[in-house]
Amino acid sequence: MxxxxxxxxxxxxxxxxxxxxxxxxxxxxxxxxxxxxxxxxxxxAAAGIISPWLSKRRNKRWYELAKAGADLLPQLAREANLSNAVYQQTGTIITRSNDADLESLYQLAQNRRQDAPQMGTVSQLTSEEVSQMIPLLHQPHPGILVSGGARIDxxxxxxxxxxxxxxxxxxxxxxxxxxxxxxxxxxxxxxxxxxxxxxxxxxxxxxxxxxxxxxxxxRPQKGQLIELSVKNYEDHQVMPVLMPEGERDFIPFGNGSLIVGATHEDENGFNLEQTSEAKKDLFASAKAMVPELTIDKITGMRVGTRGYSSxxxxxxxxxxxxxxxxxxxxxxxxxxxxxxxxxxxxxxxxxxxxxxxxxxxxxxxxxxxxxx
Ligand SMILES: Cc1cc2nc3c(=O)[nH]c(=O)nc-3n(C[C@H](O)[C@H](O)[C@H](O)COP(=O)(O)OP(=O)(O)OC[C@H]3O[C@@H](n4cnc5c(N)ncnc54)[C@H](O)[C@@H]3O)c2cc1C
Missing domain, CATH: 3.50.50.60 (FAD/NAD(P)-binding domain)
Known part of the structure; x- marks a missing residue:
């Protein structure tokens, strides 16, 4: 029936x-x-990062679920014939200003990799190596590259x-x-x-x-991010996602667009207004990493509502x-x-x-x- x-x-x-x-x-x-x-x-509205493995969240069940999700996506992408514009394992780079933090992140990555082969390879990168992989960046901190990390639209x-x-x-x-x-x-x-x-x-x-x-x-939480045009980097089709310290992430898409986000606004719940404060704040984060950016390179903003449990x-x-x-x-x-x-x-x-x-x-x- x-x-x-x-x-x-x-x-x-x-x-x-x-x-x-x-x-x-x-x-x-x-x-x-x-x-x-x-x-x-x-x-x-979302940014598009798939890289749960180096999260310091202590919730083991969440980690198992997120790990299974990151594992499923490449299979699903193949089966559903999703193009690289939709889903791509570009790798993710997590940078840190402090050597001890970077070392402990590297140890965590090595440990987690033992039961998460989908992480691919894990390598330590100098500031120069980070710049080579994401040529947009000006003097980035050194980082860890997880080759199985991905971005999704x-x-x-x-x-x-x-x-x-x-x-x-x-x-x-x-x-x-x-x-x-x-x-x-x-x-x-x-x-x-x-x-x-x-x-x-x-x-x-x-x-x-x-x-x-x-x-x-x-409970609802508002999130905003900005989209920037970085047309002079159009040739760099595959740049990893960058997760620096703090909450601002950088997601370069191969078509000359860069996403920087996101805000976490508990007090604004279901509000979907694009605000000039968020625009300025996100742009300042972008400019700190890519000094040549000018405000007119912002091509759009996205706003969405996340749902959180207690x-x-x-x-x-x-x-x-x-x-x-x-x-x-x-x-x-x-x-x-x-x-x-x-x-x-x-x-x-x-x-x-x-x-x-x-x-x-x-x-x-x-x-x-x-x-x-
Ligand atoms: C700015 C931002 C950046 C983010 N970045 C990342 C990231 O990099 N990586 C990551 O893993 N996650 C990220 N997230 C989180 C992720 O986007 C969400 O957790 C996920 O998309 C939630 O999916 P969902 O299907 O539960 O809800 P939603 O995607 O919100 O879908 C719910 C849908 O239900 C519809 N709906 C609601 N009520 C009704 C109704 N009564 N009748 C009909 N339709 C209704 C809504 O309009 C909506 O279309 C981000 C979120 C935001 C906002």
Missing amino acids: TQKVAIVGGGMVGATVAYYLSKLPGNTQQEVTLYDDGTGQATK GAQYTESLLKIAQTKNLKVKNEKVSLNSDGNIVTARGTVKFDRVIVATGGWLKQTLEPLGIEADI DFAPFFGPVPFFRKVLVAGGLGSSGLTTGPIIGKLLAGSIIFGGEPDWSNYEKELDIYLKRL
Whole structure:
């Protein structure tokens, strides 16, 4: 019997779920509708770094999930035939001003690499070697290169996957919807019944689940970044991503564009305004690394809303007391990395059923979802 599945939210998670629901064996039994408002989507606004291995976060489950996500992406990119403009293992360089910090990062990288072969090679780089790899930079600090690190364009990723799924069993509706108390979908035209509903509404998860009598532990955070034109570096098609100290990362795309970001604005939650303060602040970070930049090289700004849980950890799976509905939330600032694996696991559980054990990757869901 055909199973009617709805996905609410077409970001990293929703698009990946749709893709795997169209690909995994058994997909002919699914009829899938994805509803996406699109406003404020974190995935479209995101910077694009896939490099979780040197994170100092102590949350082991998060690390296992992010590692699995970074591992899945190259396979998915091959299988879905994603171009280098969408996903590419360019390598990531993490720089530090202090030799002792750099050495401890290198030790961490060597240790982590033992059970993460997807990191590729790990090497120490002098300031000159960093400049050779990213010729934009002026006197960078020395760093560690992780060759398996990657960059991804979230907007193109979701577009590519949804296009593939639409040739199979997916219909996409670009509209805002809500749930009713039975977990069905309420559109402007009426209520539509589904057998399973996956809620992947990012920063909006709390609002989406309210009609079910559920309070989700999610708060929104605004993030802004700037896009710059660095046309004179167009020939350098493959430059690694740079993660210097602090929160500002540099993502050079081979088409002569450079992304610098991002802000983390807790107080501005759902606000989607591009602000001149953020523009100035991000530009100052860019100019400190690339002195020749002038303000007119800014070609655009992006703004998106991240969703965080109280312990900064992602959570996903069937709602314990409402199993028709599955959720994914709390992906925070690393959801380009964790979103694909979460999407694949959710799609697998819809198709194959059962009670998957994801305790390696997350805590119990009732920590994050309470009855109102
Ligand atoms: C500036 C910035 C930089 C970032 N950089 C990185 C990075 O370098 N690396 C990394 O790993 N992660 C990064 N992230 C984090 C990452 O982008 C997010 O964690 C991830 O994209 C979240 O995916 P999602 O599918 O959960 O949510 P989203 O991508 O936010 O998608 C949710 C979708 O649901 C839609 N929606 C909401 N309510 C409704 C409704 N009622 N009806 C229909 N649709 C609805 C929204 O409009 C949206 O399109 C960054 C985020 C930001 C904002």
